[in-house]
Amino acid sequence: MKPLSIAFIVFTLALLGFSTYQALFVAPTEQTMGDVQRIFYYHVPSAWVAGVCFFVNFLASVAYILKRNSDADALAAASAEVGVVFCTIVLITGPIWARPVWGIWWTWDARLTTTLVLWLIYVSYLILRHFATGSQTKLLAAVLAIFGFVDVPIVYMSIRWFRTQHPSPVMGGGENSGLDPAMLHAFLWNLLAFTCVGIILVVARYRLQQMENEVEAEHARLALAGGAR
Amino acid sequence: MSGYVALRSAYAVTLIIVLLYVRYLLGRYRRVRKEMRDLKRSS
Numbered sequence: 001m002k003p004l005s006i007a008f009i010v011f012t013l014a015l016l017g018f019s020t021y022q023a024l025f026v027a028p029t030e031q032t033m034g035d036v037q038r039i040f041y042y043h044v045p046s047a048w049v050a051g052v053c054f055f056v057n058f059l060a061s062v063a064y065i066l067k068r069n070s071d072a073d074a075l076a077a078a079s080a081e082v083g084v085v086f087c088t089i090v091l092i093t094g095p096i097w098a099r100p101v102w103g104i105w106w107t108w109d110a111r112l113t114t115t116l117v118l119w120l121i122y123v124s125y126l127i128l129r130h131f132a133t134g135s136q137t138k139l140l141a142a143v144l145a146i147f148g149f150v151d152v153p154i155v156y157m158s159i160r161w162f163r164t165q166h167p168s169p170v171m172g173g174g175e176n177s178g179l180d181p182a183m184l185h186a187f188l189w190n191l192l193a194f195t196c197v198g199i200i201l202v203v204a205r206y207r208l209q210q211m212e213n214e215v216e217a218e219h220a221r222l223a224l225a226g227g228a229r
Numbered sequence: 230m231s232g233y234v235a236l237r238s239a240y241a242v243t244l245i246i247v248l249l250y251v252r253y254l255l256g257r258y259r260r261v262r263k264e265m266r267d268l269k270r271s272s
Contacts, residue, residue: 036232093239
């Protein structure tokens with residue numbers, strides 16, 4: 001591992017420790033919900049990382065369709081997988097927050113339902129990549145990723161377009177939205193820390209995919225060499 | 230479920246999911262590296 005990568009991992013771990021301290025001990029307690037509101041500090045950054053990963057997956061899929069570049073395909077696979085990991089965190093921490101606040105674990109409102117659909121789309125993308133065989137698999141996966149990405153802006157806009165059980169936007173949601181400066185401070189530290197974790201995971205998964213591609217190419221080369229003998 | 234328990238559960242879930250994924254990546258990385266070594270040896 002390169003020294004720069006190690007330094008970035010150490011920096012991210014330190015940042016995670018600091019941001020967790022900010023979220024759990026420094027940010028003021030919300031008056032209505034109490035301590036459970038602090039879930040916000042990792043629920044929202046997880047959603048952010050998932051959204052960015054799916055956007056990267058979309059761009060990489062477009063690049064793959066245009067250029068048939070295996071690196072673009074590796075980036076698409078890596079970002080989709082990491083996106084699913086963070087989307088899973090969102091779908092689990094959301095209901096854990098909802099139970100004490102709403103009194104229910106789940107409701108079929110627009111934000112929750114579209115997020116679940118998003119998760120299902122990208123899980124099906126990963127299943128397709130894993131189980132489909134044949135030369136067209138990567139192309140089919142790229143097409144699915146492009147169509148699947150349509151759900152990302154729908155998830156983002158769902159609490160603006162519909163009246164939902166889910167809280168309305170805390171930031172960028174109009175006149176009455178906004179965070180207490182101390183809360184915003186803790187939130188931004190967590191956003192940065194989660195983004196760094198996301199970058200590390202995508203890069204690690206991307207390198208792994210490249211290594212797997214090399215192994216696959218080596219297998220093909222050996223098979224051809226064996227057949228030629 | 231009280232707010233404090235919910236907070237701790239959500240934090241634990243976040244940590245466990247990320248750690249499990251890192252473990253999965255490391256396991257897969259070890260397998261690929263071993264396969265690469267075997268391939269180089271056989272060729």
